[in-house]
Amino acid sequence: MTPASEPARILDGAALAQRIRAGVGDGCRRLRERRGVVPGLTVVLVGEDAASQIYVRNKEKAARAAGMESHVVRLPTATSERELLGLVGELNADPAVHGILVQLPLPEGIDSQRVIEALDPDKDVDGFHPLNAGRLFAGLPGLLPCTPAGILRLLEHHEIPLAGKRAVVLGRSNIVGKPLALLLLRRNCTVTICHSRTTNLAEIAASADVLVAAIGRPGLVTGEMIKPGAAVVDVGIHRVSEESECRRLYGDDPERLAAVRERGGTLVGDVHPLEARRRAGWLSPVPGGVGPLTIALLLENTLAAAERAATSVH
Ligand code: GUN
Numbered sequence: 001m002t003p004a005s006e007p008a009r010i011l012d013g014a015a016l017a018q019r020i021r022a023g024v025g026d027g028c029r030r031l032r033e034r035r036g037v038v039p040g041l042t043v044v045l046v047g048e049d050a051a052s053q054i055y056v057r058n059k060e061k062a063a064r065a066a067g068m069e070s071h072v073v074r075l076p077t078a079t080s081e082r083e084l085l086g087l088v089g090e091l092n093a094d095p096a097v098h099g100i101l102v103q104l105p106l107p108e109g110i111d112s113q114r115v116i117e118a119l120d121p122d123k124d125v126d127g128f129h130p131l132n133a134g135r136l137f138a139g140l141p142g143l144l145p146c147t148p149a150g151i152l153r154l155l156e157h158h159e160i161p162l163a164g165k166r167a168v169v170l171g172r173s174n175i176v177g178k179p180l181a182l183l184l185l186r187r188n189c190t191v192t193i194c195h196s197r198t199t200n201l202a203e204i205a206a207s208a209d210v211l212v213a214a215i216g217r218p219g220l221v222t223g224e225m226i227k228p229g230a231a232v233v234d235v236g237i238h239r240v241s242e243e244s245e246c247r248r249l250y251g252d253d254p255e256r257l258a259a260v261r262e263r264g265g266t267l268v269g270d271v272h273p274l275e276a277r278r279r280a281g282w283l284s285p286v287p288g289g290v291g292p293l294t295i296a297l298l299l300e301n302t303l304a305a306a307e308r309a310a311t312s313v314h
Helices: 013-035 050-065 081-093 112-118 130-138 146-157 177-186 201-205 243-250 254-263 273-279 290-311
Strands: 040-046 069-075 099-102 166-170 190-194 210-213 231-234 238-240 266-268
Touching: 013 050, 013 146, 013 290, 040 050, 040 081, 040 290, 050 069, 050 290, 069 081, 081 099, 081 112, 099 112, 099 290, 130 177, 146 177, 146 231, 146 290, 166 177, 166 201, 177 190, 190 201, 238 243, 243 254, 243 266, 243 273, 254 266
Parallel strands: 040 069, 040 099, 166 190, 166 210, 210 231
Antiparallel strands: 238 266
16 A cells, blocks of 8 residues: 555546547447447437536537447426436337436436336446346346446556455445445445445544545545545545635645636535545546546447347347
C-alpha cells in the first residue's frame, strides 16, 4: 500500500474508458464484417431535465463514435405512462434496436419501475430490469448496470487487491450501491453497505480497504473517514457555486475559485478532494473518474446485446 504521506495515485477512469471504447469500436467492426449487423442503441428522454439532456447527448455521441446506430427519442414532459410503455413495446419489437435506455429520472406521474419492467431484458443495457438484477444476485451472466461494472473494471485495471479485503459502499441505490456491493462480493470482498440511516458511518468507512462513495452529498467523505492507503472511488458529481463551499473543498486553489467566480461553479464528488488526496492510496477524480466509464460500459453492453441477438436462434 502507498504510505499515507504520498498523495493518492489516480484511478484514471477517463483513460480506461478510452481503451474500452476503442475495444467496442473494434467489436462493432467485426460484427458488421462477419454478420452484417450494426449495433443499435436507442435512448429515450422524457422531459427537460438539464443534466439528463447532457448525459443523453454524450451517450448518443459515444455510440456513434464506436460505429453504432444511435438514436434519441425525445418526448415532452406531459407524456403519459401509457404512451411511454407503447414506445418501449415498439422498440422491444424492432430488430434493429439492440439496446434501449430510458433516461432517469422520469417526470412525476410515470412509474419508473413499470417502465423498466416493460423492457425486453435482452435489450436492457442499463441492467435495471428485475431479471438482470436477479441474475446479478444469483451470480448468473446477464447485462450489468453500467456504473458498478465500470467501477469494478477501474479497480481491476489498477490491480487493486479485492479478495479478502474490506469494501464499504456508501449508498444503497438500485443503480449503484446495491449492484456494486454484489459485484464486490463476487470478487471475494467483505462488503458493508452504509446509507443515510447508518450510525457511526464515519467509523465504518474508515475501516475500508476499498471505499466507494455514492451517497449524493458533496464532499461528505472527509480525511478521517478514509483508512490511510485505501482505494477510494468517488461516484458523486455536484456543482459547487458558493465560494465558501469551494474553499472548504479545494482550499485556495486558484483555478477552482476562478471557475466559481467566472463560470458560476466547479464540480466536486462525494469525497473531499484535498483531504482524500492526502490520505488515500488511490483516488478516482471528479470529473474524469467514474463518469466516462459509465458510458463506456453502456457501449459494451449494447455491443454484447447485439452480438447475442446476432448469434442466437429465434
Ligand atoms: N440517470 C442517472 N444515471 C442513469 C443511468 O445509469 N441510467 C439511466 N437510464 N438513467 C440514469
